[in-house]
Amino acid sequence: MPLRIGKNTLKLTTNPSVTGFxxxxxxxxxxxxxAEEFDYIFEDDKxxxxxxxxxxxxxxxxxxxxxxxxxxxxxxxxxxIFAGDLLNQCTGSTFGIRNMDIPYVGVYGACSTMALALALxxxxxxxxxxxxxxxxxxxxxxxxxxxxxxxxxxGGQRTPTAQHTATAAGACVISTHTENTPCVSAVxxxxxxxxxxxxxxxxxxxxAPAAAGTVAMFxxxxxxxxxxxxxxxxxxxxxxxxxLLKELMxxxxxxxxxxxxxxxxxxxxxxxxxxxxxxxxxxxxxxxxLNTHVLKAISSGKLNRVLFVATGALLSATSTLQGETIPSIxxxxxxxxxxxx
Amino acid sequence: MPLRIGKNTLKLTTNPSVTGFxxxxxxxxxxxxxAEEFDYIFEDDKxxxxxxxxxxxxxxxxxxxxxxxxxxxxxxxxxxIFAGDLLNQCTGSTFGIRNMDIPYVGVYGACSTMALALALxxxxxxxxxxxxxxxxxxxxxxxxxxxxxxxxxxGGQRTPTAQHTATAAGACVISTHTENTPCVSAVxxxxxxxxxxxxxxxxxxxxAPAAAGTVAMFxxxxxxxxxxxxxxxxxxxxxxxxxLLKELMxxxxxxxxxxxxxxxxxxxxxxxxxxxxxxxxxxxxxxxxLNTHVLKAISSGKLNRVLFVATGALLSATSTLQGETIPSIxxxxxxxxxxxx
Numbered sequence: 001m002p003l004r005i006g007k008n009t010l011k012l013t014t015n016p017s018v019t020g021f022x023x024x025x026x027x028x029x030x031x032x033x034x035a036e037e038f039d040y041i042f043e044d045d046k047x048x049x050x051x052x053x054x055x056x057x058x059x060x061x062x063x064x065x066x067x068x069x070x071x072x073x074x075x076x077x078x079x080x081i082f083a084g085d086l087l088n089q090c091t092g093s094t095f096g097i098r099n100m101d102i103p104y105v106g107v108y109g110a111c112s113t114m115a116l117a118l119a120l121x122x123x124x125x126x127x128x129x130x131x132x133x134x135x136x137x138x139x140x141x142x143x144x145x146x147x148x149x150x151x152x153x154x155g156g157q158r159t160p161t162a163q164h165t166a167t168a169a170g171a172c173v174i175s176t177h178t179e180n181t182p183c184v185s186a187v188x189x190x191x192x193x194x195x196x197x198x199x200x201x202x203x204x205x206x207x208a209p210a211a212a213g214t215v216a217m218f219x220x221x222x223x224x225x226x227x228x229x230x231x232x233x234x235x236x237x238x239x240x241x242x243x244l245l246k247e248l249m250x251x252x253x254x255x256x257x258x259x260x261x262x263x264x265x266x267x268x269x270x271x272x273x274x275x276x277x278x279x280x281x282x283x284x285x286x287x288x289x290l291n292t293h294v295l296k297a298i299s300s301g302k303l304n305r306v307l308f309v310a311t312g313a314l315l316s317a318t319s320t321l322q323g324e325t326i327p328s329i330x331x332x333x334x335x336x337x338x339x340x341x
Numbered sequence: 342m343p344l345r346i347g348k349n350t351l352k353l354t355t356n357p358s359v360t361g362f363x364x365x366x367x368x369x370x371x372x373x374x375x376a377e378e379f380d381y382i383f384e385d386d387k388x389x390x391x392x393x394x395x396x397x398x399x400x401x402x403x404x405x406x407x408x409x410x411x412x413x414x415x416x417x418x419x420x421x422i423f424a425g426d427l428l429n430q431c432t433g434s435t436f437g438i439r440n441m442d443i444p445y446v447g448v449y450g451a452c453s454t455m456a457l458a459l460a461l462x463x464x465x466x467x468x469x470x471x472x473x474x475x476x477x478x479x480x481x482x483x484x485x486x487x488x489x490x491x492x493x494x495x496g497g498q499r500t501p502t503a504q505h506t507a508t509a510a511g512a513c514v515i516s517t518h519t520e521n522t523p524c525v526s527a528v529x530x531x532x533x534x535x536x537x538x539x540x541x542x543x544x545x546x547x548x549a550p551a552a553a554g555t556v557a558m559f560x561x562x563x564x565x566x567x568x569x570x571x572x573x574x575x576x577x578x579x580x581x582x583x584x585l586l587k588e589l590m591x592x593x594x595x596x597x598x599x600x601x602x603x604x605x606x607x608x609x610x611x612x613x614x615x616x617x618x619x620x621x622x623x624x625x626x627x628x629x630x631l632n633t634h635v636l637k638a639i640s641s642g643k644l645n646r647v648l649f650v651a652t653g654a655l656l657s658a659t660s661t662l663q664g665e666t667i668p669s670i671x672x673x674x675x676x677x678x679x680x681x682x
Contacts, residue, residue: 001342001468001469002468002469002470003469004420004469004470008420008444010470050663051663053659053660053663054663079345079349080530084447084449086430087657087659088429088430088657088658088659089427089429089449089451089655089656089657089660090449090655091655091656091657091659091660091665094533094655094668095660095665095668097533098533098535098655098668099535100533101532102532103349103529103530103531103532104530104531104532104533104670105448105457105461105530106425106448106449106450106457106655106670107446107447107448107449108425108430108431108447108448108449109447110430116446116447120446120461123465123468123470124464126468127342127343127464127467127468127469127470128342128343128344128345128468129343129345129351129464129468147659188444189421189444189445189446190444190445191442191443191444191445192435192438192439192441192445194439194440314430314431314432314435314439314447315430315432316428316429316430316432317429318394318428318429318432318488319394319430319432319436322391322392322394322395324432324436327435327436327439329445329447
């Protein structure tokens with residue numbers, strides 16, 4: 001049963017386990033430094049489909065099916081799936097999982113979706129509502145570009161602060177505590193922050209205050225310091241947002257996280273060789289990095305305590321056209337090595 | 342703590358209470374039969390804003406603030422808010438609640454959102470993750486029409502099977518058990534059903550199989566029959582979908598629900614006098630009907646056991662243009678009179 005500690009942190013008293021996890025990517029992700037760690041790289045970003053949106057659903061489905069298989073479960077053993085994505089009305093998820101016959105909770109957190117879905121799946125297992133729950137999300141560069149920015153055919157130039165939406169999906173299975181698996185020990189559901197940023201090509205800046213608020217709140221609630229973590233992993237602030245986060249943490253909260261901080265948007269691509277501007281973004285970026293590289297490192301003992309903080313910019317193309325600012329959010333999940341910790 | 346009974350139903354063993362509830366509507370809703378029961382009717386569907394989208398956020402905010410006030414709580418006492426809506430990237434919710442400083446779980450269930458948010462808020466209270474949690478949603482005829490169908494200025498004619506998106510919002514506060522309040526006794530998270538319906542102007546038909554599946558599963562899991570309920574309330578199948586639901590229940594499950602069934606889409610408008618085709622729809626329809634008329638009737642003892650089943654059509658304008666079918670879902674929440682039952 002979850003136990004509220006401090007103001008907003010929920011400690012999971014049964015230590016739910018991550019029994020299976022998988023990440024899949026597209027062509028650009030397959031050229032990045034984590035390619036070898038991905039479960040599958042699609043050689044065709046359209047995955048044989050007629051549209052980018054349909055392709056995203058195939059990516060999503062692939063990640064979920066691989067995670068369930070790797071957990072040694074059947075779909076019939078999954079009590080709940082928490083899924084969502086960036087596409088209008090979350091069709092990346094719903095069309096991807098529609099034939100799985102699993103009770104479905106649609107979630108929306110923009111690029112924070114992996115942390116949100118993972119937090120809710122873990123809470124559901126910790127409370128006994130589910131024995132096995134899936135958390136999953138996806139994004140696709142081409143479906144996101146034409147939905148949020150410009151049609152690809154237009155060939156619009158991107159600003160240096162812009163991030164590159166990952167063509168990727170990630171999923172994991174959370175189960176009642178199982179020995180020798182990574183565990184979810186605590187979660188924090190974030191609050192919306194809106195500091196008045198309006199530039200939809202600089203979402204790292206819009207999201208950094210939300211990330212800082214969530215990290216600071218988690219540290220305060222759990223009476224811990226950055227040194228208590230092997231990694232504080234944001235997803236996805238990119239280059240601009242990551243620098244801002246570290247500055248904000250120091251300035252507003254007097255906390256230096258620079259020695260343990262990294263960002264999924266900086267890990268997924270080669271920031272020098274790949275043309276991805278400020279780094280990766282999109283729900284699938286942090287989802288695929290978490291469910292490949294990071295959970296593998298926790299499983300193998302390279303990492304023991306990882307605070308995963310995914311951030312989301314809660315804008316729409318319409319809100320931007322209507323001159324609105326960008327409300328942002330960040331949710332945190334504490335992953336640990338389980339017994340080994 | 343939630344207790345899994347049967348295949349998919351979760352019994353809430355602490356009987357979380359609905360300590361506050363509120364519904365607000367626009368002009369057309371103010372001309373309907375439930376107008377007197379609404380907490381507030383906006384005389385201007387734009388609520389003084391520059392756009393329909395911004396107006397929807399004002400409606401959403403109004404419902405949430407009224408529900409919290411009626412619960413006798415302050416915003417600082419609310420541990421979690423579960424909210425979502427039909428607008429792209431759920432901006433109706435996020436822009437409505439962005440200044441409330443409450444941890445926010447974004448949910449997406451199309452028109453099933455009220456039941457989904459209510460189920461999750463109730464689970465969070467039942468598990469101890471929250472002492473007070475808000476569930477809220479909204480919709481707006483004008484923002485939905487131009488997003489999903491045609492610009493209003495086009496004056497397109499609607500088919501008889503089309504439903505009228507309600508300009509309305511509803512919210513409730515779920516709290517640890519409190520005497521003499523309506524309670525949430527059980528919830529069921531639905532599965533996606535897709536029977537191949539493609540007509541986005543006949544969503545009642547697309548959603549009826551999901552509603553039937555959820556009602557049948559709930560009855561089976563809880564070993565109850567329609568006679569055990571004062572009301573099985575769907576939201577929002579409208580005229581076409583409601584007829585289909587009753588037929589499907591009889592044909593596929595051998596269960597006659599006709600004596601206890603009603604639909605929020607048929608209750609919110611005067612089906613003879615108001616020009617709403619097959620009835621109301623949109624997240625705000627079932628949300629406002631539940632959080633005014635229905636919860637008032639449970640509070641006063643007119644109703645004791647209400648199975649609230651909200652349905653959602655998980656399509657997008659893009660999926661329809663790409664020739665996709667309409668996956669649908671229905672979530673169920675059992676509301677009871679508490680001690681009085």
